[in-house]
Amino acid sequence: MSTTLRAHRRPARRRLSDPLFNAVTFAILSFAIVAVIYPLYFIAIASVSEPSRVYEGQVWLWPVGFTLDGYARLLGDPLVWRGLGNSVVYTSLATFISVALVVSAGYVLSRRDLPGRKTITFLIVLTLFFDGGIIPKFLVVRDLGLLDTVGAMVLPSALAVWNIIIARAFFETNLPDELREAAEMDGASDFRFFFRIAVPLAKPLIALMIVIHIIWNWNGFFDALIYLSTPDMYPLQLVLRNILVQSNLSGSGSLTGDLGSYEEAQRVVELVKYAAIIFASIPLLLVVPFLQRFFTQGALLGAVKN
Known part of the structure; x- marks a missing residue:
C-alpha cells in the first residue's frame, strides 16, 4: 500500500515542480x-536620437529627438561604400579559399592510409x-609582395587549424573506409571519390565552415590595419574603426570640416559613430540567421561520434 501511495505521489511532485522549473528557466x-x-x-535607437538626450539618459526604449543626420553623412561618403x-x-x-583548404585538409588527415598521418597532424x-x-x-x-593587395587580405589567415580538426572529425565519423573501398573496387580514383562522394556528403560541414568564415572575415580589420596602406582598399570594418577612433569619414576631408561650431561637430561625430556600427552589422544580420540551422547541424555532425 505504501509503495502504491509513493508511486502516485511522485507524478504529483513533478507536476508541482515543473512550473517552477519552467518559470526559472x-x-x-x-x-x-x-x-x-x-x-x-x-545603438540603433541612439543612432537616430539627439546625442544630448543620450548623454542625459533619456534614451532607453525609443528614440528621443529623432534625426537621420548621422546616416546622411555616413552614406554620403564614398569611402564607406x-x-x-x-x-x-x-x-x-x-x-571560398578557406573552406576549400579546410575541407581538403580535413579529408586528407582523416584517411588512415595517409603516410605520416600522425606526424603531420602533430605539426599542424x-x-x-x-x-x-x-x-x-x-x-x-x-617579402612575398602581397602588401597593399587583395592577397594580403585573403591568404595569411586562410587556413585555421581548429577548423581542420573539426573537418577531420566529421570525415572520420561520417565517411567510413568501407565506402571508399567500395568506390575503389568500382574504379573510382581518389580525386573522383573526393569530389563525387566526400564533398556531397560534407554539405553540413561546408555550410558550417562558410558561416564561420563569413563572420570571421567580415568582422576582421586587424590584417587590413597591418597590410593595407591605401584608403581605397580599406574594408568596411577598418573604415568604421577610423570613424570611431579618428572621427574621420574619408581621407579627403574631416567629419566636421563644414560645421561652424564645436558643439555641432561633436553632435555629428556621435551620430555617425552609432550609425556606422549599425551599417556594418546589417549584412551579417541579414545573412547569418538563414544559415543558423546549417551551423548547428554541421557542428553536431562534426563533434558527435555514432
Whole structure:
C-alpha cells in the first residue's frame, strides 16, 4: 500500500515542480536574450536620437529627438561604400579559399592510409600553441609582395587549424573506409571519390565552415590595419574603426570640416559613430540567421561520434 501511495505521489511532485522549473528557466533565458539584444537595440535607437538626450539618459526604449543626420553623412561618403564593396570581395574570396583548404585538409588527415598521418597532424596542431607573432607575419607578407593587395587580405589567415580538426572529425565519423573501398573496387580514383562522394556528403560541414568564415572575415580589420596602406582598399570594418577612433569619414576631408561650431561637430561625430556600427552589422544580420540551422547541424555532425 505504501509503495502504491509513493508511486502516485511522485507524478504529483513533478507536476508541482515543473512550473517552477519552467518559470526559472524562462526568466534566465529572457534575461540572456535581453542582455544580448538590448545593446544592439540601444545603438540603433541612439543612432537616430539627439546625442544630448543620450548623454542625459533619456534614451532607453525609443528614440528621443529623432534625426537621420548621422546616416546622411555616413552614406554620403564614398569611402564607406567603397569599403563595403571591398569587404564583400575580401569576405567572398577568403571564405571560398578557406573552406576549400579546410575541407581538403580535413579529408586528407582523416584517411588512415595517409603516410605520416600522425606526424603531420602533430605539426599542424603544434601551430595552435606556438605562433611566430605579428612581425614575422608582416615580413613574410612583405617579402612575398602581397602588401597593399587583395592577397594580403585573403591568404595569411586562410587556413585555421581548429577548423581542420573539426573537418577531420566529421570525415572520420561520417565517411567510413568501407565506402571508399567500395568506390575503389568500382574504379573510382581518389580525386573522383573526393569530389563525387566526400564533398556531397560534407554539405553540413561546408555550410558550417562558410558561416564561420563569413563572420570571421567580415568582422576582421586587424590584417587590413597591418597590410593595407591605401584608403581605397580599406574594408568596411577598418573604415568604421577610423570613424570611431579618428572621427574621420574619408581621407579627403574631416567629419566636421563644414560645421561652424564645436558643439555641432561633436553632435555629428556621435551620430555617425552609432550609425556606422549599425551599417556594418546589417549584412551579417541579414545573412547569418538563414544559415543558423546549417551551423548547428554541421557542428553536431562534426563533434558527435555514432
